[in-house]
Amino acid sequence: MSDVGLDEVLDWFFRVSEIPRTSGNEKTISDTLRDHYERKGLDVLQDEAWNLLIRKPAHAGQGDRPGLILQAHLDMVGEKTSESCHDFATDPIQIVRDGDVLHAQDTALGADDGIGVAICLALLDSEDVHHPDLEILLTTQEETGLVGAKALTGVSLRGQYFLNIDGEREGVFLCSGAGGSTVEVSFPLAEASHTDNVWELRVRDLRGGHSGLDIDKGRINGIAAVAVLLVKIPDIRVAFFNAPGKFNAINREVHLVFSTQCDFSVAYEEWWKSIAAAEPDASASLARMGPAACQSSSWTRRLLEFLASADPGVREMSSSLVGVVETSSNLGLVEQDELEMKITASVRSSSARGRHDVETQLEKLAAQSGGRVQISGSYPAWEYQTENPLREQAAQIYSDLFHKAPLITGVHGGLECGVLHEKYPELPMLALGPSIADAHTPRESVSIPSIEKLLQLVLATVERIK
Ligand SMILES: [Zn+2]
Numbered sequence: 001m002s003d004v005g006l007d008e009v010l011d012w013f014f015r016v017s018e019i020p021r022t023s024g025n026e027k028t029i030s031d032t033l034r035d036h037y038e039r040k041g042l043d044v045l046q047d048e049a050w051n052l053l054i055r056k057p058a059h060a061g062q063g064d065r066p067g068l069i070l071q072a073h074l075d076m077v078g079e080k081t082s083e084s085c086h087d088f089a090t091d092p093i094q095i096v097r098d099g100d101v102l103h104a105q106d107t108a109l110g111a112d113d114g115i116g117v118a119i120c121l122a123l124l125d126s127e128d129v130h131h132p133d134l135e136i137l138l139t140t141q142e143e144t145g146l147v148g149a150k151a152l153t154g155v156s157l158r159g160q161y162f163l164n165i166d167g168e169r170e171g172v173f174l175c176s177g178a179g180g181s182t183v184e185v186s187f188p189l190a191e192a193s194h195t196d197n198v199w200e201l202r203v204r205d206l207r208g209g210h211s212g213l214d215i216d217k218g219r220i221n222g223i224a225a226v227a228v229l230l231v232k233i234p235d236i237r238v239a240f241f242n243a244p245g246k247f248n249a250i251n252r253e254v255h256l257v258f259s260t261q262c263d264f265s266v267a268y269e270e271w272w273k274s275i276a277a278a279e280p281d282a283s284a285s286l287a288r289m290g291p292a293a294c295q296s297s298s299w300t301r302r303l304l305e306f307l308a309s310a311d312p313g314v315r316e317m318s319s320s321l322v323g324v325v326e327t328s329s330n331l332g333l334v335e336q337d338e339l340e341m342k343i344t345a346s347v348r349s350s351s352a353r354g355r356h357d358v359e360t361q362l363e364k365l366a367a368q369s370g371g372r373v374q375i376s377g378s379y380p381a382w383e384y385q386t387e388n389p390l391r392e393q394a395a396q397i398y399s400d401l402f403h404k405a406p407l408i409t410g411v412h413g414g415l416e417c418g419v420l421h422e423k424y425p426e427l428p429m430l431a432l433g434p435s436i437a438d439a440h441t442p443r444e445s446v447s448i449p450s451i452e453k454l455l456q457l458v459l460a461t462v463e464r465i466k
Pocket of ligand 1: 073
């Protein structure tokens with residue numbers, strides 16, 4: 001038996017949960033851990049983003065094995081119920097044990113990624129695990145755009161394998177992740193003129209969802225759906241177009257005012273029938289309005305052609321990992337002010353080429369339609385590593401321990417592995433985690449047996465990897 005067991009991991013998880021650590025608020029936890037391990041005589045580096053790198057030399061006789069980097073993120077998402085008085089700046093997370101499950105009292109639990117952190121810290125305390133040289137990398141502000149990992153400069157990693165512990169399902173080996181960017185396309189408004197035959201169209205309560213994780217679920221994007229209808233209406237002129245939402249969520253709601261001299265009732269009925277069949281909870285309303293100031297029909301045509309060709313959804317599936325989306329795009333929101341109409345889209349791909357292709361296509365479409373493009377918030381992909389001795393050895397260890405194979409897959413969302421993969425493209429990487437449900441919500445919970453299995457796998461990997 002080793003001196004790192006479930007009790008030691010849960011003990012660290014409870015201690016970490018005592019210290020407030022929402023994204024951007026990690027200084028105290030970072031300083032506390034820095035001081036703790038400096039007192040123990042370990043080599044601790046803390047950078048300006050409060051990332052920590054703690055080095056622990058190999059256990060006696062293990063120094064010639066390849067060094068292992070374990071990584072988790074210190075921050076958590078500060079979500080709470082509407083009744084909760086919890087102050088994330090000062091209050092400890094109140095953990096509740098309910099049978100085999102941990103959750104928190106009215107807040108997110110922070111098992112994402114507090115369990116990963118706790119496993120790393122328990123390993124640092126160990127005196128009898130036969131580990132090679134260990135580097136424990138604890139990053140900050142992961143949840144708000146991989147900020148800590150991106151800021152990680154001046155630290156160079158020495159290990160030969162990189163194990164991230166920020167997955168959300170036990171038994172799942174994540175082996176690739178998407179990179180992405182935000183694409184804003186602005187159409188400067190031209191002079192508007194008053195016209196009659198004005199209509200107001202509202203669409204509400206589409207299912208929406210995460211622009212990465214839910215993009216392959218066949219959900220209807222409100223902005224694209226409305227564009228498909230409007231582009232068929234002759235001499236249409238838009239007065240107002242607003243589609244609230246988030247850049248990284250599938251659009252659920254559209255509010256539009258436009259004029260046309262044509263009867264489009266048949267096209268509208270057919271269009272709505274096809275949407276309602278796919279989205280039973282959605283609703284739409286169409287109402288006559290008084291005269292309104294509308295953009296010209298040529299201006300409107302250019303806007304609609306852009307929206308109707310932007311083609312949000314899955315573009316390409318992975319050729320290496322079955323059922324994993326390789327490249328996708330999303331239309332998130334449309335905002336209008338006195339000067340312009342701005343469309344915010346996002347692009348994701350687990351290959352640099354895939355992301356570049358979609359960005360270029362959107363730039364071309366926008367240029368043809370007279371839109372101005374700005375690309376921001378880029379983060380790199382973790383491309384699938386065909387040769388990956390860490391994945392292969394860990395999969396064998398998993399099969400030996402649990403008598404079944406792990407699920408080897410990828411995620412169509414951003415992981416810190418992408419940022420590190422860009423800096424260390426040759427470093428074999430793998431991401432693992434316990435089974436967490438409802439992460440980033442006050443219902444977040446983690447399965448205790450899954451923590452135990454994850455720990456067994458991590459310990460066996462640490463002891464056997466060569
Ligand atoms: Zn996480």
